[in-house]
Amino acid sequence: MIKRKGEKIMGIISIVLNAIGVGFGALILSVGPSFYDEINEVLKEEGETLPIETLQASVHAFGTQFMVVSAIAAVLSIVGVIFLKTDRRAVLSGILFLVSAVTLLIGTVGLAFAPMVLLFIIGLMSLIRKPNSDIHTSEYPS
Secondary structure: OOOOOOHHHHHHHHHHHHHHHHHHHHHOOOOHHEEEEHHHHHHHOOOOOHHHHHHHHHHHHHHHHHHHHHHHEEEEEEHHHHHHHOOHHHHHHHHHHHHHHHHHHHHHOOOOHHHHHHHHHHHHHHHHHHOOOOOOOOOOOO
């Protein structure tokens, strides 16, 4: 049986980072009207403007998407860490970690880079590391 302490620790770190991502999405949703005015002033300097309603809807949609995708990745990571307890389920755990990494890559447009990289590494480690098979068995002592 392989000790998968590294995968578990990195999995817990990625869960914490995904929880921070959920908080970041909530922070995006809680911005006030002055934030949209500042964005519009920056856009005016570049020669373009957007209606406040359009800008507010797009920021709200991105915040919601960031929260949902981070929450999905956190849940998949929690299930993956739980499945790491046995070697038989390490492959399933690795697949869950890789699916979580791809979800973060696509859903957050690469903004959740740190947990995405951690989950990708954990997924590969879970899939690649295999238990040592002993050449000598109890039937034929060395």
